[in-house]
Amino acid sequence: MRIAILSFVAGVAILQTAPVLPERVVALALIVLALACVAGARLVPQLRYAWAVAGGLALGYGWAALVAGAVLAHELPKDVEGKDLTIIGTVDSLPYVFDGGVRFDFAVERSEHEVVPPRIVLSWYENMRGAERQLGDVAPGERWRLTVRLQRPHGNANPHGFDYEVWLLEQGLRATGYVRADAANARLDAFVPSPGNFVERTRAWLRERIQRALPEREYAGVIVALVVGDQRAISQSDWKIFNRTGISHLVSISGLHITMVAGLFALAAAALWRRSFFTQAQLPLLVPAQKIAALTGAGVALMYVLLAGFGIPAQRTLYMLAVVAAAVWSGRTTSISHVLAIALGLVVLLDPWAVLASGFWLSFGAVAAILFATSGRVRGARQGWRHALRLAAHTQMAVTLGLVPLTMLLFGQVSVASPIANAVAIPLVSFVVTPLALVGSVAPPLLSDLLLQAAHGCMVALAALLKLISAVPWAVWTARVPEPWAFACAVVGILWLLAPRGWPHRWAGLAACLPLLGAADSRPAPGTVTLTALDVGQGMAMLVETSDHRLLYDTGASYAPGADAGNRVIVPYLRARGIHALDGMVVSHSDTDHSGGALSILDEVRTDWVLSSLPLDYGVPTKTRHHVRCAAGQTWRWDGVQFSILHPAEASYGDAALKSNARSCVLRIVAGDRAVLLAGDIEAPQEAALLANRAEVRADVLLVPHHGSGTSSTTTFLDAVKPSIAVFQLGYRNRYHHPKPEVWNRYGQRGIVRLRSDEAGAITVDIPGAVMTREYRREHPRYWYNG
Incomplete structure (x- = not known):
């Protein structure tokens, strides 16, 4: 059974890497094949393990495909995006009140205009013009009539980044949007029972x-x-x-908390049952107290898990307790490994996307590490407090060491x-x-x-x-996220290290972990440069790498208090790459879609210097180790690659009337006979000034000025730059409607290859030689990506 369950989980995991879903008939055929494997195992028991593997893989792949297809069937039509829709439904989650708004899931019962998915997520902002209601008064179970604007699920797509689109898919949320100011918005019922x-x-x-x-x-x-x-x-x-x-696993309803609470209630129920609640009923003669304790523990665990929001660690604990309770009531004994395997299978059966969550692997990995490392030790748990203390210390060591490969693979760091x-x-x-x-x-x-x-x-x-x-x-x-072979070596080494007593040379397992802990970050060859335009939504952030130096050009947007492109996208990417320091950072100007993540990056990543056009009393100049105003004429050379600031002029800082866009730091990078131009948010007057000053703007790769706004990318500027590749960094369906159609067409009419981050995800460009580009969504296609 355990082999079949592990194979089932593997089949589900394989499906979650598929670029497209198989046809429904194929998924059904795989499930029929899995049933045939069960029959085959009965007919040819000598091959039962092979049948179990084949049947588990087929069932997992087919089941996950059916579930995914059923959820994806509820798609918001593209021609409905951005329209005002009137919908009626109920608040379907615990609302989250943030500074300036409230966010909640909404179960749609009826739409008066278009087909809307049955579950969506909505934001209601306080600064909506004409909004008549105070925020924070929406409560779960209320029925509302709302006017909303919706869009299809879309999130940032970056290497080692959080996949918001699959998270929405897992929650069954097939559209996102916001509440429009409308006098018709009204609460229809205070509570809808369910x-x-x-x-x-x-x-x-x-x-x-x-x-x-x-x-x-x-x-x-x-x-x-x-x-x-x-x-x-x-x-x-x-x-x-x-x-x-x-200790982040403790700052939630973890398996340990659920087990503790369920255990306390189970002990209390057993004690009261044995005493027949202090009556003469002799209840233990009707049902043994052990069964009452098991039933009570499982019931309390279920209630607690429901309150917890049904997270994966909570599910794992609930299913394990339920299996134990079922075994007690049926009078059967079962090993803890069977209990863990059944819980694993149930979690994946009910939520096929759980295999993509780090909590899934950490939760089951921690329990598996404990079982493996404490085998042969638990029986002595009654030998006194010293033995119990040693056992607890050994268990903690087993969890810490056992999860080292996983935490390095998932986060690129281990808490020593x-x-x-x-x-x-x-x-x-x-x-x-x-x-x-x-x-x-x-x-x-x-x-x-x-x-x-x-x-x-x-x-x-x-x-x-x-x-x-x-x-x-x-x-x-901290180290870079390991390669698959290094991760596999570390897993073998940890298993060797945690093996039971008597296993030869257990400490030799540490040697197998060295490739995991000492992995070096990848670097371009001398004289070449690699550019990575990260997908940060409506904003700019580009990592520039030479063989021995790293420069970050702009830092993305600020999304909400405490959340910005720095801590949500850039720092996780740098950490996963094993990049612990930046040699320099250029913050082109003060608009929050360019400077919003700077402070978070400076908090987490050592940065030698910052070059910017920011006011000197701005947060970034006062916090950095060494800040310099960018000005035309500044140059430096790293590893055979030339860097030059073309704009703004030093005198521009004395003009208080200039907008921040007009003072954007423009950076030109030359590697061999190839060049890159990073233009910030300059507009037509600044483009004309660069040409009037005879600045060398010719470039093979252009980071499109001002995200493709109608005030930039003039014909004369494009004809002077003559790029072969243009990178548009912008947010999906952004409120500025970037890029403007006429600007987008202007690039296309000149035969320029146009790459946009809202469609491609992170974009990587390698130069010199033939300019090579890579698009994250194309290299890592998944069936849930918004088409």
Whole structure:
């Protein structure tokens, strides 16, 4: 059975790498083939393992294809994007209130104009003109009539980046949009009864109680996460500390928390049942107390998991407890590996996209590491507290070491301080903070406030310790994301290292991990340059690499408080590449779609100097180690590649009337006989000034000025630059309607190859020689990408 389940999971994972979905008839044929393999295993038992592998692979691939096809069938027609639509439906999730708006899932019941997917995600912004309602008053289960504008699912597509499109697909959300200001917007019903709405309304009630008891408290978001699984109020600075210390798995409803709560209720139920609730009913004669305990534990776990939002670690724990409860009630014994395998199969059966989530691999990987490393040790758990302490230490070491290959593959870093931090955090969060938060969230008002404030106080003390640990330079080991062969070697090495006692030379397993920890980042050859235009939405961010230097030109946009292209796209990309420092950064001008991620990058990545046209009292110049105003005539040479600033003129800084676009830093890069021009947001007057000053603007690759706006890319400028490739960095269906049709056509009429990040994802250009381009969406096609 275990082989069949693992093969099933492998089949699902293979499907999730497919560029297109197979036809429905093919998927059904694969499921029929899987059933035939079951019959084959009965007829030829000698080949049962081969049948199990073949049947599992066929069933996994076919099942995942059927589920994906069913969800993708509910697509928003392209000709409906951007239209005003009136829809009626219910708020289908716990709303997230952010600065200036609220976001929530919406279950559509009826659309008065067009076909709309059954589930969408909406944002309602406070600054919408004519909006009559105060934000934050939408609640789960309410029925609303809303006027909205929708678009098909679309997200940034970058190497090692978060795939927002597949996340929406997994949630069954087939369109995104926002509420339009309209007098017809109205709440139609205060609550529409359904199991899902009841659960979400309960989560909202619990969150409101916690927020009311802990107003403006720094770690109120952590308490909310421990009770209802909503992590969105935890700040990015706190996540940074939690990740560096390796305790982020505790700042949610984890498997450990669910097991603890279920275990406490199971023990209480068994004790009361044995005593027949202090009556003379003799209940244990009717049903054994062990069965009541198992049923109670599984039921409590189900309720807690529903409150948690049904995350993967919570699902894994729920299914394992359910399997154990079923075994107790049926009178059968089962091994823990069978329990884990069944839970694995159920998670993937119900959610085929779970295999794409890092939490899936970390959750099951942690349990598998514990089972493998503690085999032969658990039986001695009653030998006293010293043995229990040794066993706990060994388990923590097993989890830390066992997950090293996975964490390096997924995040490009390992928390070296994790064992120390977890030794304090696990008992404190699991046995003090979580129980206080849970009881406090449902207790009477006065007691509730006291308990929640006590839980918060414990978190404040823990956070103070974690900040000290996080500040230690060696707290985190970082390296580039490993190649598949290095990852495989590390897995073998870790298994060797964690093998049971008696296994020869166990410490030799560390040698197999060396390629994983010491992988060097890739670099261009001397005299050449590689450009990577990252997909940051409506904004610019281009990494320029020579053989020994790295330069970042612009830093993308600021999306929301605490969220920007720096911490969401650029830093994860640099970390995955093993790039720990930048030799320079150019911030062309102060518009937030170019400078929005700069501070986050400076916080995370050592940067030698910053060249910009920003005001000197702006945040970036005051925070960087060495800041210089960009001015025409500045030049430097790295590894045989020439860099020159062509604009703005030094005198322009004295003209207060100039817009920030007009002062964009224009950078020209020359490698061999090829050139690149990065033009920022200059407009027609600045293009004319460059030509009037006889600046050398000829370039093979042009980063299109101002994202293709109608105020840039004049015919005379394009004829002077004569690019063969034009890179448009812009957001999908951006509100500026970039690129303007006439500008887009202007490039096409000159035979210029046009690449746009909203369609291609990240774009990589290699020069000199023949200019080679790579498009992320084309190199990594997936069936869910918006066509």
